[in-house]
Amino acid sequence: MNGVLESLLKFILSEEFIRAAIFPGITFVLFYALFTVWYERKLLARVALRIGPLHVGKVAGILQLVADAVKLLTKEVVIPSKSSRKVFFISPVIGGFIPLLIFPFMPLGERWVIFPSDVSLLIVFAVIAISPIPFIIAAWASRSKYPFIGMIRLGFQLFAYEVPLFLALIPVIILSGSLDLKDIVYAQQTIPFILLLPLSFIVFLISSIAEVERIPFDLPTAEQELVAGWTTEYSGVLLEFIQLGVYLKADALAILTSLLFLGGWHGPDIPFIPPDIEQPLWLLLKSLVLLSFILFLRGVYPRITIDRLLDIGWRILIPLALLNIFIAAFLKIYIL
Amino acid sequence: MGLSPILALTIYVILAVLTVVLMAILPFILAPWKHSIKKKVSFECGQTPLPSREQEFPYEYFPYLIAYITYAIIGVVVFISSITLIEAPHLAERILIFFGSLSVGALFIGSMLRGLKQRLRYEGAGER
Numbered sequence: 001m002n003g004v005l006e007s008l009l010k011f012i013l014s015e016e017f018i019r020a021a022i023f024p025g026i027t028f029v030l031f032y033a034l035f036t037v038w039y040e041r042k043l044l045a046r047v048a049l050r051i052g053p054l055h056v057g058k059v060a061g062i063l064q065l066v067a068d069a070v071k072l073l074t075k076e077v078v079i080p081s082k083s084s085r086k087v088f089f090i091s092p093v094i095g096g097f098i099p100l101l102i103f104p105f106m107p108l109g110e111r112w113v114i115f116p117s118d119v120s121l122l123i124v125f126a127v128i129a130i131s132p133i134p135f136i137i138a139a140w141a142s143r144s145k146y147p148f149i150g151m152i153r154l155g156f157q158l159f160a161y162e163v164p165l166f167l168a169l170i171p172v173i174i175l176s177g178s179l180d181l182k183d184i185v186y187a188q189q190t191i192p193f194i195l196l197l198p199l200s201f202i203v204f205l206i207s208s209i210a211e212v213e214r215i216p217f218d219l220p221t222a223e224q225e226l227v228a229g230w231t232t233e234y235s236g237v238l239l240e241f242i243q244l245g246v247y248l249k250a251d252a253l254a255i256l257t258s259l260l261f262l263g264g265w266h267g268p269d270i271p272f273i274p275p276d277i278e279q280p281l282w283l284l285l286k287s288l289v290l291l292s293f294i295l296f297l298r299g300v301y302p303r304i305t306i307d308r309l310l311d312i313g314w315r316i317l318i319p320l321a322l323l324n325i326f327i328a329a330f331l332k333i334y335i336l
Numbered sequence: 337m338g339l340s341p342i343l344a345l346t347i348y349v350i351l352a353v354l355t356v357v358l359m360a361i362l363p364f365i366l367a368p369w370k371h372s373i374k375k376k377v378s379f380e381c382g383q384t385p386l387p388s389r390e391q392e393f394p395y396e397y398f399p400y401l402i403a404y405i406t407y408a409i410i411g412v413v414v415f416i417s418s419i420t421l422i423e424a425p426h427l428a429e430r431i432l433i434f435f436g437s438l439s440v441g442a443l444f445i446g447s448m449l450r451g452l453k454q455r456l457r458y459e460g461a462g463e464r
Contacts, residue, residue, distance in 0.1 A: 016340055020347035026355060073359065076367045081376040082388070093360050100352040104345050115345040144378040145386075163407045170418045177422045232379050237363045241356075314403050315449050319442035325414060326435040329421060333428045 024108045024280070029100060033247045038065050039288075040295045047299030075236035083233065084141040091138035092234060096241030098131045099248035106255055107182050109265050109279030120181045124256060125169065128211070131249055132158045135242065139230035150229030153306060154213070154220035160313030161210035161217075167321035168204035171197045171328030172260050175336065185264030192263035196331060199324040201261045203317050205290070208253040210313070212246060215298040219306055250294065251287070258286040410438065 011017055019025055038053065042060065045052030053061025079085050105120040105127075107113035117123060132154065139151030173179060175196060176187035187193075194201045210217040221229035228234075231242055258264060267282035304312075380386070414435070421431045 016344040017347055020344045021351055025344075025348050026351045030355070073362045074366045075363060076369055076375075077363050078375050080378050081373075082378050093356060096359075097352065097356045100356075101349070104348050114348050115341045142378075146379060159404050163404070163411055166411050167414065170414055173415075174418050174421060227379060236367070237359060240359070314407075315446045318407055319439065319446040322410075322414070322435070322442045323439040325418070326432070326439045329418075329428070329432050329435050332421065333425075333432060 019112075019114050020104075024103065024106075024112050025114060026100070029103045029248065029251075032251050033244060034065050034069075036247050036251055036291065036295075037243075038062060039291070040298075043292065043295050044299045047296065069240065072236055072240040077236050077238065080142065080144065080233050082143045084143065087137060087141035088233075089238065091134045091141055092238045092241040092245075095131070095134035095138060096244040096248075098127060098134065099245050099252060102127045102131075102248070102252040102256075105181070106252065106259065107185070107264075108255070108283055109276060110182070111276055112280055113182070116182065117180065119179045121169065121173070121179045121184065124181070124252075125166065128165075128249065128252070128256075129162055131245065132211075135230065135245070138234070138242070142230075142233040144233050146226045146228070146232040147230045150220045150222075150226050150232070153222075154230055156306070157210055157213070157217065157220060157309060157313075160310050161207045161317070164203050164313065164317035164321045165207035165211060167318065167325065168200045168207060169260070170321075170325050171200045174325070174328045174332050181259050181264075185259055185266065188263040189266055192261060192266075194261040197261065197324060197328060199320055199327070201257075203321045203324065204257060204261070205293075206312075206317060208257060209294055209297065210309070212250040212253060212294075214250070214294055216301040216304045217309060218303055219309060222303060250291065254287040254290040254294065255283065257290055258283055262286045262290075414438065 021027060038061075041064075042052040053064035055061060055064075056067050057063025077089070079088050102124055104114035105117055105123045107116070107120075113120075136151055136155055136158075139147040139154065142148070172184060172193055175193060176184040178184060178187070213220055219229075221231055223229075226232070231239065234242060263286075265279035265283040267278070267285075270278050270281070273281070417431050417434060421428055
């Protein structure tokens with residue numbers, strides 16, 4: 001019995017388990033998603049000259065999130081009678097799970113990666129690309145008019161912005177000469193790619209905002225027009241899965257943008273802090289700045305119309321992304 | 337690559353699956369269940385629910401569909417070309433000409449398609 005306990009303890013204290021379960025593993029990922037929700041509420045409250053969550057929990061209403069999560073977890077699962085029942089239930093569950101698979105491949109420091117891979121950038125992009133599909137299916141399974149219109153908008157928006165999102169990655173691959181996110185960060189040791197590829201950064205950031213359906217690109221869930229768009233029929237834990245998926249993807253894209261364009265974990269040395277702590281600190285700080293910008297837009301921008309949205313995606317961002325690939329190739333061949 | 341990263345990834349995936357499954361089954365254990373037909377009616381914004389019927393949905397986005405297919409293929413070709421640029425530097429100038437032509441072409445098309453909007457066709461009312 002003691003032998004079994006000892007082995008179990010050894011397994012729990014092993015580096016693999018700590019990485020997978022604590023940092024940069026599942027605990028960190030879920031807490032970061034929770035933090036983002038709280039941070040958004042506080043930030044938007046400040047923008048609107050309000051206080052935001054205050055009473056639940058001693059520090060800045062931090063436990064309001066826990067209260068909300070528990071409320072959603074303990075609500076009855078209501079499945080509309082007209083819906084496709086099994087698909088209606090399973091799709092958001094898968095939609096909440098898939099974005100969790102982005103994080104094992106993203107390094108938060110030289111040491112802090114769960115699964116290092118030579119093609120980590122491609123894997124991360126592939127997971128990001130498939131992540132909206134369960135949500136489109138979930139909306140279809142609702143068989144209701146508001147989700148249906150939201151689904152069509154979601155489909156068109158994602159198709160329009162995934163192409164520039166992918167094209168904006170290519171200049172980074174050309175300049176770094178690698179598909180490994182670690183190598184991409186090492187390539188930015190002296191100059192972060194935002195200075196060499198500002199157009200690419202702008203295209204990637206705008207496409208990311210559209211990918212996570214944030215204002216001004218929140219047409220699929222446009223509250224004032226479509227009740228809650230493709231999520232209208234969802235409540236309780238299924239709505240929680242949808243929210244989890246959306247926030248996890250926003251977090252992942254903020255970290256990915258920091259890795260690709262803002263120099264990743266490189267930053268000035270902080271005295272008395274070892275590099276293993278300093279690196280994730282810099283990276284998370286950079287991603288928090290980006291996240292603040294993405295969340296801030298909700299407080300200050302109106303929603304754009306669908307024709308404008310498609311126009312920006314197809315007519316402006318894609319040609320800009322292609323032009324930037326040419327610039328990156330020129331820099332690589334003749335200057336760098 | 338040693339076993340360590342694969343083990344870490346396996347543990348991560350197992351924990352992620354467990355988290356999701358636990359969240360999914362928790363309401364079935366904790367939530368009060370009160371059967372009601374009204375709860376299961378689709379949301380209609382306070383209106384009387386409409387019965388099911390088939391109706392043409394007037395969305396026409398074919399220009400965008402064609403644009404998507406075209407650019408998706410171009411995206412793959414550009415990706416392969418960029419990898420070639422890294423792997424075979426002696427072909428760099430040809431690839432640069434290819435990228436340049438694509439950029440000029442895309443900018444030209446972008447400027448030509450100004451005002452390309454969604455086209456909504458209403459049955460019996462023609463095209464607007």
